[in-house]
Amino acid sequence: MDCRGCLEGAKTRCEFELPGQEVWGVDGCEYRGCPYKIVTRESTNFLRAFNFYERGFLPNPGGWMEQPAKMLDAFETIEKELKKIETERLRKRNLFKR
Numbered sequence: 001m002d003c004r005g006c007l008e009g010a011k012t013r014c015e016f017e018l019p020g021q022e023v024w025g026v027d028g029c030e031y032r033g034c035p036y037k038i039v040t041r042e043s044t045n046f047l048r049a050f051n052f053y054e055r056g057f058l059p060n061p062g063g064w065m066e067q068p069a070k071m072l073d074a075f076e077t078i079e080k081e082l083k084k085i086e087t088e089r090l091r092k093r094n095l096f097k098r
Contacts, residue, residue: 014033014034014036026077026081027077027080027081043074046071046074046075046078047078049071049074049075050074050075050078050079053075059071
């Protein structure tokens with residue numbers, strides 16, 4: 001998924017709103033339409049917090065057991081999706097090497 005064109009105003013229509021491509025999934029759940037439309041401030045904050053988490057910083061005092069369960073669930077989902085993206089990227093790169 002590459003939303004840069006939409007966000008920069010270069011696209012006139014989201015690829016996820018075209019017939020046949022309007023359903024997409026994350027973490028086993030299916031969604032319809034443009035993914036950007038369902039991004040909330042809370043999900044954006046989880047993404048920002050995940051970037052710090054990857055560098056070794058937790059957003060709340062204490063260890064990981066003191067972090068909110070909702071945030072830990074979000075981190076697991078983000079990490080799982082990033083792994084899927086990387087796996088797909090490697091698969092595509094290996095296809096072109098042949």
